[in-house]
Amino acid sequence: MANTLDQFVDQVRENRIWRSIFRSGTGESNLHKSLVVQQNVFLHLFSIKARKRTMEFNATWYLGALTFGTFMILVITGVLLMLYYHPSVPQAYADMKDLQYVVSSGVFLRNLHRWSAHAMVFLVFAHMFKVFYRGAYRTPREFNWVIGVILLLVTLLLSYTGYLLPWDQLAYWAVTVGSNIASAVPLMGARIRFLMLGGTAVNANALLRFYVLHCVILPLFAILFIAVHFWRIRKDGGIYPGDQSSEVGSQ
């Protein structure tokens, strides 16, 4: 049975149409396994091989991968939530109630999105401290660390802009507290706050702005920087092996 299934899978993968899409073909050789990574526009961000000891759990606790996992969950649940959401006052709040009482699994969808968002913020911080304490930020990985700091800020902004969208008391006043901090910037604080909110207080304009930032602009930045972040792992010699003496380019 397993044999025939394997044969069937192999037949599909050797099919002309399949091969026109995935050029790597079938086979168990390292060459074939390399081609799978090399010839895929997304996977070729990664190197073909990795040091075995960097794959051990203790090396990274898989925190970067898990952060990316929460990001993917957030994109999927976020797109689904967009189908039920209008960024207008007070319809936004009515949509929350609809998620609760009308939409199938609406509560679950919102729960998953919210808890994943908290998890992502936590994991980004955890990832940063883990990288620091391993010393993995040092040459030649210094620029990837900087990209990581940018991704930390993008994550915080994503979470913060999403916080307003339910348009309940919690959302409204949390964002009011945050936007008041922006007005403390010397000289142009009030202007920054006005630009952020599209007005002098948190209102319908602010909701629309936060919605566009949350659903379009910030996710695009996140995806862009995540791609560079992953690609730089390969370019900087793979995941930090744990001692500098075993690295290419070390003395």
Next chain:
Amino acid sequence: MSAPKDFVATLDSDARKTPRRIAFITKRTSPQIHVKDEERVMTYPEVFFRVAVAIEVLAIALVVIALIWNAPLESLADPTHTPNPAKAPWYFLGLQELLHYFPPVVAGVLIPGLVVMALIVIPYFNINIEAEGIWTRDKKRRLGIFGGVVAALFLVLIVVPYIRRLLQPGVDVPPVWVAFWPTVIVAAFMLMAAQTDPQSATGFRRWLVRKPVSFWIMTWFLFELVVLTAVGTFFRGPGWSWVLPWKGAL
């Protein structure tokens, strides 16, 4: 005459046919060649499989959490009715706690700005690249700097608020004990490291004495971050007063 070679060197640019590389190491080769030949795994399928399993476990955990606990939803936003306390999202509560003590331009702009700047420049500080223990060399001078930093923090966090209280009796300027205690604890461990012999019998103390200055700064920052965020989240009630979590701060 030299012995016959047991290999044939050919030139071929087709990596599919000849995927091996030969490196000719001459006397002028740079030290870059001193690399241990260590075991590697194929990214496909080994690495992708492990990552997929890790993400799958996380996804299941999050699904379970989402099935058990509902996301908070309060009543419709009402600009005329301010809840007390009005709290920012949890990851900003450390900042909000600082806002309780310092003017907004310090707590909301200066401190977070400096933190971000500090994080960005971390890898570009090439001093102490060998990451030797903080007290290994130059101990006297470094203890002097250390004492100065702790004294300065004590001055800013504790002494200045008390002086301002004396000068402006009506104004409430609380001393920042919540940020000072983590400083004291980290400083105590640093002094313990300074008092420790590198060949100490205790494993923990040997570990402590090897820690470089960057470790101590980051640990202090992490400790402050956790304490301030926890206090802002669990111990603050109406008017940002000190409330115990089981008495309604949550």
